[in-house]
Amino acid sequence: MSELSQRFVARHVADLPRSGIRDFFELVSSMDEVISLSIGEPDFVTPWNIREASIYALERGRTSYTSNRGMPRLCRAISEYVEDEFGIGYHPESEVLVTVGVSEALDIALRALINPGDKVLYHEPCYVSYHPSVVLAHGEAVPVGTSSGDAFALDPEKLEAAWTPGCKILVLNFPTNPTGGVLDHGKLERIARLAVEKDLVVITDEIYSELTFQGEHVTIASLPGMRERTIFLHGFSKAFAMTGFRIGYACGPPPLIESMMRVHQYSMLCAPILSQEAGIEALLHGKDSLGRMKEQYRRRRDFIVPRLNELGLSCHMPHGTFYCFPSVAETGLSEKEFAVELLNEERVAVVPGTAFGVHGEGFVRCCFATSYEQLIEATDRIERFLEKRKDLSK
Amino acid sequence: MLVGPKYLKARHTLQLSSMRRFVPRHFPRGEEFSCRDGEYCFIRVFFAKKAFMSSVLELLLEGEALSTKQMARILNMTHEEVERELEELKKKKVLLGWRPVLHPEANDGLNVRAVIEVKITPEREGGFNRLAERISGFEEVESCYLMSGGYDLLAFVRGSNLHDVAAFVSERLATMGGVLSTSTHFLLRSYKEQGFMLAERNADPVKPKVTP
Ligand SMILES: Cc1ncc(COP(=O)(O)O)c(C=O)c1O
Numbered sequence: 029m030s031e032l033s034q035r036f037v038a039r040h041v042a043d044l045p046r047s048g049i050r051d052f053f054e055l056v057s058s059m060d061e062v063i064s065l066s067i068g069e070p071d072f073v074t075p076w077n078i079r080e081a082s083i084y085a086l087e088r089g090r091t092s093y094t095s096n097r098g099m100p101r102l103c104r105a106i107s108e109y110v111e112d113e114f115g116i117g118y119h120p121e122s123e124v125l126v127t128v129g130v131s132e133a134l135d136i137a138l139r140a141l142i143n144p145g146d147k148v149l150y151h152e153p154c155y156v157s158y159h160p161s162v163v164l165a166h167g168e169a170v171p172v173g174t175s176s177g178d179a180f181a182l183d184p185e186k187l188e189a190a191w192t193p194g195c196k197i198l199v200l201n202f203p204t205n206p207t208g209g210v211l212d213h214g215k216l217e218r219i220a221r222l223a224v225e226k227d228l229v230v231i232t233d234e235i236y237s238e239l240t241f242q243g244e245h246v247t248i249a250s251l252p253g254m255r256e257r258t259i260f261l262h263g264f265s266k267a268f269a270m271t272g273f274r275i276g277y278a279c280g281p282p283p284l285i286e287s288m289m290r291v292h293q294y295s296m297l298c299a300p301i302l303s304q305e306a307g308i309e310a311l312l313h314g315k316d317s318l319g320r321m322k323e324q325y326r327r328r329r330d331f332i333v334p335r336l337n338e339l340g341l342s343c344h345m346p347h348g349t350f351y352c353f354p355s356v357a358e359t360g361l362s363e364k365e366f367a368v369e370l371l372n373e374e375r376v377a378v379v380p381g382t383a384f385g386v387h388g389e390g391f392v393r394c395c396f397a398t399s400y401e402q403l404i405e406a407t408d409r410i411e412r413f414l415e416k417r418k419d420l421s422k
Numbered sequence: 423m424l425v426g427p428k429y430l431k432a433r434h435t436l437q438l439s440s441m442r443r444f445v446p447r448h449f450p451r452g453e454e455f456s457c458r459d460g461e462y463c464f465i466r467v468f469f470a471k472k473a474f475m476s477s478v479l480e481l482l483l484e485g486e487a488l489s490t491k492q493m494a495r496i497l498n499m500t501h502e503e504v505e506r507e508l509e510e511l512k513k514k515k516v517l518l519g520w521r522p523v524l525h526p527e528a529n530d531g532l533n534v535r536a537v538i539e540v541k542i543t544p545e546r547e548g549g550f551n552r553l554a555e556r557i558s559g560f561e562e563v564e565s566c567y568l569m570s571g572g573y574d575l576l577a578f579v580r581g582s583n584l585h586d587v588a589a590f591v592s593e594r595l596a597t598m599g600g601v602l603s604t605s606t607h608f609l610l611r612s613y614k615e616q617g618f619m620l621a622e623r624n625a626d627p628v629k630p631k632v633t634p
Contacts, residue, residue, distance in 0.1 A: 047634075049632055049633070049634050052632050053630060053631065053633075056631045056632050057630070057631060057632075062631060064631040066632040066633075067629070067631065067632065068633040068634045069629075069633055155634065156634040323480070324484060327477075327480075327481065327496065327497075328496075330497075330498065331495065331496045331498070335495075377631060377632060379632065383634075399486055400486050400488060400492065400496055401486065401488070401492070403496075404492055404495060404496070
């Protein structure tokens, strides 16, 4: 640590571990002709009607702040969308808050709820920002491992075992980045009962819920007794291919939304107006595009997962998201060695599972939101890589 | 999945049978009726979007150029199964054929394109069909449609120069018995060609290669 950072940087920030994604990003960026299966976003550009709505707003000079909560039209559209798609009614004026992506929503939810030292349960491997967001809000992270044996669903018993006094929040993300895991109804209900029993507030990150390929996605917020203790986070980044718009939202009971609003109004003021305009268009007229993109992800999944299994990288069939999470244990390499050697030898980038927490050990994340040609080429290269290693070990 | 009802509007009773022809036979027909409303009649059909969609066709429609071998791998089918399904689609006339989509300015020797609005007299038997098929028969005609509104047929034609196209219109098309008038519009510039945007996109890769 440099002398300057020692003098000035807050301890809890200086102590944050470097993101595994960032290390890997730097390595990949230094190379040419890489096929990247390590991107956490859709390969589609945002559907044109959604982009066009933003352009129109810009043309009309809509470049101001909006109300802190978000534009009333957008809040109404969100309220209707969530009611239609998830079966929970949230009042557009007191139970919806528009944020700068799910990223901000998660951050302000944790900051609004955590007293220093409060414990936050979440399942791992998980999205890279959960642990740091908890730490930055002065909470204590309590990860609960999920495993390929359970298809990366959260086991209610393990959750209960991980609970200790002082646990206040449970963060859920199903379907899960990076594993594609989902929760069946039985597990969801048991987790909900546990949340009530232990008086936990649940933050559910629903960002991949539209990309559920098998079975119907049910949000925990819709189960009995859960609405009043759940903050429902959702966004536009994945379903509508809108990562760069930086827009999302939180829904929940008025006191919780109001608490988030306090943080939001001073830190962010409001989400960008052009993105809010795009969000309205997405919710009102984006369903067809969403359906088309989802079909294409499904077909890509149906190609890559059997192919990886065929190559000896055992991989469960993800029921949602555009990620699969194969095990590299068979190769005798650690996930990091596998990712680095594959990159050096065959120029295919996959993300080591440990970038998503220690429970990702022995796995890598492959994003299949890319063209068929790239998927075919990437898996052929992986095949060649594995063959060469087999030959070497003979 | 049923997505309908859709109303097809035909101008003459005689059209009814020919409009029906446009609806593939294997479409389930929820309800179908015709009624005379002045000179119009309506056919109501339920289009089944998915009913004739094979997985091979869905993949093709995504627009990525793939060999049948690659398609077989993606769909987890054998090469033969894909070929067979393509044959089947051709036989059913769902898939009419293949051709490359060229940039309109790529010099393929046929760079002048025009659309021609054609007014014709319908005939007692067959309505517009006989003439429309005659016009469509010319090599110069790339596509030809029966239209609602101010004229009857819309023909897309191509030639190697302006003179070619003009000669086609004045000597062949306009002189045909039953053709009442033509109105020719030349295409000046193309912005989108069969789904492909032609404007140069900024190739600067802004997307990072690794993201969370
Ligand atoms: C699980 C999860 N939550 C949140 C985000 C961030 O979403 P947003 O773009 O809405 O901030 C991502 C993005 O990768 C994610 O995978």
